[in-house]
Amino acid sequence: MSATTLVEKLWDSHALRADTVDADLVYVDLHLIHEASSPQAFDGLRLAGRAVRRPELTLAVEDHNVPTDSLTIADPISRLQISTLRSNCAAAGIELFTLGDRRQGIVHVTVPERGYVQPGMTIVCGDSHTSTLGAFGALAFGVGTSDVEHVLATQTVAFDRPRSMAVEFTGVPPAGVTPKDLALALIARIGANGANGHAIEYRGPAVERMSMEGRMTLCNMSIEAGARAGLVAPDEVTAGYLRGRPHSPTGDAWDRARRHWDGLRTDPLAIFDRIVMIDTSGLQPYVTWGTNPGQAVRVDDRVPDPAAFDTPAARAAAERALAYMGLEPGTAMTDIAIDTVFVGSCTNGRIEDLRAVAEVLRDRRVASGVRMLVVPGSMQVRAQAEEEGLDRVFIAAGAQWRLSGCSMCPGMNPDRIGAPSRCVSTSNRNYEGRQGPGARTHLASPATAAASAVLGRIAAPGELSR
Numbered sequence: 001m002s003a004t005t006l007v008e009k010l011w012d013s014h015a016l017r018a019d020t021v022d023a024d025l026v027y028v029d030l031h032l033i034h035e036a037s038s039p040q041a042f043d044g045l046r047l048a049g050r051a052v053r054r055p056e057l058t059l060a061v062e063d064h065n066v067p068t069d070s071l072t073i074a075d076p077i078s079r080l081q082i083s084t085l086r087s088n089c090a091a092a093g094i095e096l097f098t099l100g101d102r103r104q105g106i107v108h109v110t111v112p113e114r115g116y117v118q119p120g121m122t123i124v125c126g127d128s129h130t131s132t133l134g135a136f137g138a139l140a141f142g143v144g145t146s147d148v149e150h151v152l153a154t155q156t157v158a159f160d161r162p163r164s165m166a167v168e169f170t171g172v173p174p175a176g177v178t179p180k181d182l183a184l185a186l187i188a189r190i191g192a193n194g195a196n197g198h199a200i201e202y203r204g205p206a207v208e209r210m211s212m213e214g215r216m217t218l219c220n221m222s223i224e225a226g227a228r229a230g231l232v233a234p235d236e237v238t239a240g241y242l243r244g245r246p247h248s249p250t251g252d253a254w255d256r257a258r259r260h261w262d263g264l265r266t267d268p269l270a271i272f273d274r275i276v277m278i279d280t281s282g283l284q285p286y287v288t289w290g291t292n293p294g295q296a297v298r299v300d301d302r303v304p305d306p307a308a309f310d311t312p313a314a315r316a317a318a319e320r321a322l323a324y325m326g327l328e329p330g331t332a333m334t335d336i337a338i339d340t341v342f343v344g345s346c347t348n349g350r351i352e353d354l355r356a357v358a359e360v361l362r363d364r365r366v367a368s369g370v371r372m373l374v375v376p377g378s379m380q381v382r383a384q385a386e387e388e389g390l391d392r393v394f395i396a397a398g399a400q401w402r403l404s405g406c407s408m409c410p411g412m413n414p415d416r417i418g419a420p421s422r423c424v425s426t427s428n429r430n431y432e433g434r435q436g437p438g439a440r441t442h443l444a445s446p447a448t449a450a451a452s453a454v455l456g457r458i459a460a461p462g463e464l465s466r
């Protein structure tokens with residue numbers, strides 16, 4: 001048998017190879033749904049007179065439209081989205097983590113935390129950042145709403161086989177350089193479309209040493225490089241994370257699962273369509289200056305001059321981005337004043353992220369005139385943070401400590417910011433108006449966001465080292 005990559009192994013064990021049509025038919029082990037992308041899918045199902053094929057392999061979460069300061073949904077559109085999800089799930093017998101439930105949170109944070117996501121699985125959700133779950137050595141990808149309907153009806157999805165790309169992170173990252181910085185550095189290097197059509201396997205010593213939380217951050221951002229999925233081969237770190245979670249296997253089933261997971265790796269002689277190598281020992285914290293995640297520089301660098309870009313398209317994109325962002329070429333990133341800081345999202349709303357923020361904020365204050373929201377990625381993260389006393393650090397510093405949800409990441413709930421706000425955000429998207437009409441977003445790591453909150457301007461975590 002020829003040597004294969006991990007993605008090929010997962011694909012071959014779940015896909016019916018199509019000879020006559022363009023796409024393969026992939027069996028879905030776990031289907032996740034949320035209120036923002038599922039209503040039309042259920043409508044379609046009803047119109048066609050079909051039932052949900054495998055409700056027990058489907059899980060639903062309320063996350064995009066929920067408020068994070070109250071259990072009451074005041075906004076009528078959000079209320080409708082949520083009540084629609086509730087009635088669809090009740091009618092189909094689908095388990096739902098509702099607002100107020102201790103299992104509620106952002107789908108990509110709470111579901112893996114509960115042990116549902118295991119190596120070797122195929123997982124889809126009508127949400128691009130489903131790639132997060134590839135951190136477990138699963139093939140996890142986002143699908144459109146019409147695909148959600150198809151999965152509900154058949155437990156399969158038609159999909160083109162992705163091309164394979166290896167991203168190898170070597171070396172040891174310097175202090176203050178986090179998985180988010182690795183992701184931003186990668187996208188700055190290859191561009192926001194650099195991995196189009198590919199599934200990225202993250203490898204190398206820096207990934208092997210990374211926690212599951214860090215691997216999820218990395219896989220989450222794969223989409224922002226244009227990739228369809230990102231994944232990491234399962235290892236001891238994966239098993240250590242999964243052991244004892246509510247839905248992890250136990251007893252003999254655990255032993256069998258471990259043996260299965262051991263085989264889930266890329267063969268030594270397997271060939272990737274593309275390989276990118278990045279030495280992490282030379283990296284610094286990154287922050288975006290523009291309106292796509294690839295428009296990023298080191299925090300200690302300057303806003304670039306559009307004239308310096310290679311192609312007319314890149315020059316035009318940079319000019320437009322700078323106009324929207326209200327920035328002048330040559331300005332030091334650390335001279336850019338900010339008024340909002342958002343810590344949270346499926347990229348950086350996990351416990352390690354909150355610990356990193358608390359470490360910076362302890363015995364310090366958020367600068368006057370800066371509004372800072374700290375929003376746990378799940379209610380379990382919230383409970384854990386409170387057990388560790390992190391909430392008290394945030395509140396003492398003057399930040400707001402919230403319930404869980406997508407919050408300020410997508411501008412789809414009350415946590416919106418308006419023009420002319422400038423926000424350092426730990427989320428993953430910075431296009432025009434993403435966090436609210438006219439809002440300007442600078443993507444960065446939790447540590448960078450916290451340092452920026454304290455100094456009232458974009459700042460590197462190292463500027464506040466103790």
Ligand SMILES: CC(C)[C@H](C(=O)O)[C@@H](O)C(=O)O
Nearest residue numbers: 036037064126127128129410
């Ligand atoms: C609303 C949802 C479909 C969307 C996505 O697909 O990613 C959202 O989560 C986002 O981050 O923009």
Ligand code: SF4
Nearest residue numbers: 129345346406409410
């Ligand atoms: S936190 Fe942001 S990126 Fe993640 S699922 Fe919610 S809206 Fe999408």
